[in-house]
Amino acid sequence: MINVQHLTFSYCKAFQVLKNIEFTANVGQCVAILGNNGAGKSTMVKCLNRILEPQEGAVVVNGRDVSKLKRQTIAQDMAYVSQQNDSSKFTVYDSVLLGRKPYIKMNPTDEDHRITKDIIDRMGLNSFTLRYIDELSGGELQKVMLARALAQQPKVLMLDEPTSNLDLKNQYEVMGIVHDIAIEDKLCVIIVIHDLNLAIRYCDRFLFIKNNHVYSLGGAETVNCEAIRDVYGMDVTIENIRGYRTVVPLCG
Numbered sequence: 039m040i041n042v043q044h045l046t047f048s049y050c051k052a053f054q055v056l057k058n059i060e061f062t063a064n065v066g067q068c069v070a071i072l073g074n075n076g077a078g079k080s081t082m083v084k085c086l087n088r089i090l091e092p093q094e095g096a097v098v099v100n101g102r103d104v105s106k107l108k109r110q111t112i113a114q115d116m117a118y119v120s121q122q123n124d125s126s127k128f129t130v131y132d133s134v135l136l137g138r139k140p141y142i143k144m145n146p147t148d149e150d151h152r153i154t155k156d157i158i159d160r161m162g163l164n165s166f167t168l169r170y171i172d173e174l175s176g177g178e179l180q181k182v183m184l185a186r187a188l189a190q191q192p193k194v195l196m197l198d199e200p201t202s203n204l205d206l207k208n209q210y211e212v213m214g215i216v217h218d219i220a221i222e223d224k225l226c227v228i229i230v231i232h233d234l235n236l237a238i239r240y241c242d243r244f245l246f247i248k249n250n251h252v253y254s255l256g257g258a259e260t261v262n263c264e265a266i267r268d269v270y271g272m273d274v275t276i277e278n279i280r281g282y283r284t285v286v287p288l289c290g
């Protein structure tokens with residue numbers, strides 16, 4: 039479980055990005071972080087695992103205050119996939135194995151290799167294992183970065199726009215995998231995502247950020263026409279299509 043309390047962050051004195059952000063994500067839940075461009079979503083995620091240090095507030099993972107943990111412990115508990123993908127000269131296999139780094143003392147163990155192979159298999163990356171990651175397409179690389187984060191076997195998985203480079207089929211496949219893994223492996227998943235329909239289908243809780251604050255936090259019913267108008271300045275209808283609440287923009 040992750041509990042975020044009164045999180046406040048500024049890059050400089052003149053400009054506060056986040057003020058008093060609070061939410062909880064339980065084990066097995068995917069929480070969508072929503073808001074317009076520049077709202078502070080990526081900044082918030084980076085404050086959770088202390089890539090950025092919040093000026094105020096606390097982040098508690100399974101009862102432990104993250105600010106009191108060693109870097110290695112944070113890396114065991116929390117995995118983060120940023121918007122900027124790594125493009126070092128690693129093979130896909132080695133890149134995913136790198137996710138085991140917080141656990142490796144001298145050399146990777148048989149268990150590290152087993153976990154790596156298992157994740158590669160689960161993500162459908164078997165035919166890529168010996169390819170260099172700087173030779174992959176944007177979407178292929180995004181899947182490898184997610185595989186690396188999963189190899190970390192974190193308690194909290196934080197994904198910043200994990201589907202931005204994926205084609206339609208892969209968007210649904212990857213979100214489905216993340217949703218299932220959250221339940222099967224008892225993870226809390228925090229996903230920054232712009233596609234509201236993907237979010238509604240695969241996430242359990244929805245946190246809108248507006249004007250530095252939490253605008254709303256709740257279930258799928260909080261992703262409604264009024265919230266979308268307030269947060270994005272856009273009129274939409276919400277229709278039931280094949281059993282899924284679907285956001286349909288009223289423009290064009």
Ligand SMILES: Nc1ncnc2c1ncn2[C@@H]1O[C@H](COP(=O)(O)OP(=O)(O)OP(=O)(O)O)[C@@H](O)[C@H]1O
Pocket residue numbers: 049055073074075076077078079080081082
């Ligand atoms: N390193 C930085 N230094 C100063 N300001 C920054 C820095 N990174 C981001 N910002 C500013 O902080 C604000 C929040 O940025 P952030 O990237 O968190 O927004 P976001 O909601 O993730 O946006 P997007 O949806 O466009 O990815 C923006 O105004 C941005 O310009």
